[in-house]
Amino acid sequence: MRIPIIAGNWKMNKTIEEAIQLVKEIKSNLKDGVETVVCVPFTALSEVKKEISGTKLKLGAQNMHWEESGAFTGEISPLMLKEIGVDFCIIGHSERRQYFGETDEMVNRKIKSALKHGISPIVCVGETLEQREANIEKKVVETQILKAFDGIVAEEVEKIVIAYEPIWAIGTGKTATKEEANEIIAFIRKIIMNKYQQEISDKVRIQYGGSVKPDNITDIMNQSDIDGALVGGASLKPEEFIKLVSF
Template sequence: MRVPIVAGNWKMNNTISESLTLISEIKEQNLNENVETVVAVPYTSLSEVKKVLEGTNIKLAAQNMHWEDKGAFTGEVSPLMLKEIGVDYCIIGHSERRKYFNEIDETVNKKIESALNNNIKPIVCVGETLEERESGREEEIVGRQILKGLQDIDKKSVKDIIIAYEPIWAIGTGKTASSNDANKMCSFIRKTIADKYGEEIKESIRIQYGGSVKPNNIRELMNKDNIDGALVGGASLRAEDFIKIVNY
């Protein structure tokens, strides 16, 4: 039985004070205990938000990390820094990182390996552009991202990975892949995992859908057999909306 997981990606939003206000509003509500709830907050807020989350079941995520433990990488944050704060998860390979900061499958792979080595669970993002979908290449693109991203990751470690399918054309656009299209791609992802790691991992690995997830579409998405949760963007910045999504 795969435990559903809903993660809110706050992206580059919220000062420390704004982050504390939002997380306090979320924390005060009755969240579905059968859903694993995660918040991915800006670096500057991680430590303070972690303090507020003590004693709750809400997990903390970073939005990115470097693959080296330390070194001359100005402006980067290492897994050791995140680990000391008590970060549980890290988003890796988000399409905005790929688009704006030249993230490629090879660096995604290095970050996944480093996160796992430091007991940080990766939320690995994959997804195609509208052009790639319209040309019928969506499975080719997503399959490549998975196989290159997980290269040399062993069977024992892959169980701690979350895969988030985010069609790039649906992120922040208000457009959402139909629940059937989302489920079809998540099914393809599961098959790709099965081909690489076997049936047991295929059945246990959790796959999220991300891309304009809102309170009014979460239930339909979660009713699909291959969708195990959501990576939520804009709606996670509003406590009321995020709580409705978690409590779908």
Template sequence: MRKKIIAGNWKMNKTPAQAIELIKELKPLVADARVDVVFAVPAIDIIPAVKETAGSGIDIGAQNMFYMESGAYTGEVSPEMLTDAGVKYVIIGHSERREYFAETDETVNKKVIKAFEHNLIPIVCCGETLEQREQKIAVDWIRKQVKIAFFNVEKEDAKRAVIAYEPIWAIGTGKTATTAQAQEICSKIRECIAEIYDAQTASSIRIQYGGSVNAGNAAELFAQPDIDGGLVGGASLKADFAKIVNYNK
């Protein structure tokens, strides 16, 4: 049985002081969570967030990393920096990174491989635009993203990965894919992983849904057979995030 994983993607929000304040508020509210809880915080918040969550059962994730160990890459953060700071998860290939910062399927693949080299667990994002859904190429588009992301990734590493399906048209818009739409795509992602590797690997990997997840729709979404939790954006920036984490209580 796959354990659910609910990750909050804070995006470019919260100063270090504000991050500590929110974590202090959330810690007691998620202390008895039956899921894995991750806060993916801005880079400047990582060290104070790791310190504040020590011993709490909450894991800290990064929102991005570069695929080189070190060097003349101004503004980038290396995987070694993340592991040394105490990071466990790293979001890779979020649609906002693809749209605004020229992230490609190929750079996603490089980052996934490098994350595993440093024992970081990648949360690999994929998803379609509204236009691609209307053109009925959503499944084909997402299969391409997944196949390239996992190119040359060893099977045992792949089993530890998390995939986040985020329909781009549902991120921060208040629109949510129907439960049936979310389950359909997540099942297709699992089928794709089975094609790349095998059924056992496909059954091991955790697949999240992201896109306007909130306390009202979390239980229905997470009850689906191929949805193993959520990657939560705006709703993770307030105490109500605990209601999503505790959806099964």
């Protein structure tokens, strides 16, 4: 049985002091049977790790480089994240692809590096509004998945979380209907089944992301193939995030 996973992507928000205060409110209000992750800015990772130590709350980073060290000014390596005690890392978020030129090849390298160092990747895929209106959303997502998982062996797949985030629904207030989200996520599961096998696809956890809020989380989580949510804005408000993880 797949354990639901709710992850908050704080993006470029919260100072260290603000981050500590936020996790203080979250960590004592966690629901059993749901894996809860906070993906905080690099500057707050160490202090948040100290604050959540001994709790069920897991720590995530928002990005990483695939190399362990080197002349990559401004980047963070998997060794640095592992030393802090990071459990998860978001890889290939649409904002990284759009604003910083991340390619499917870079996403693939990052996934392999994260797995090598015992960090579970949260791999983001999703189409633009133009691609959906052109009825090529499945082709776009399939290409992203196949390139992301190139060279990934079956034994590693269940350590990966996939986040389907239609780009047109991120931070816009628009949300794919629960049926639209479940259809694509079921399609992603089928891609994994075809590349590996049924047993593997049954184990991989696939989240939905895109304007997830307390008033739509129950409908989303009641779908057959959706195992969780990657949450943006609502994860910055403790009362909202607590409601989300208590769906």
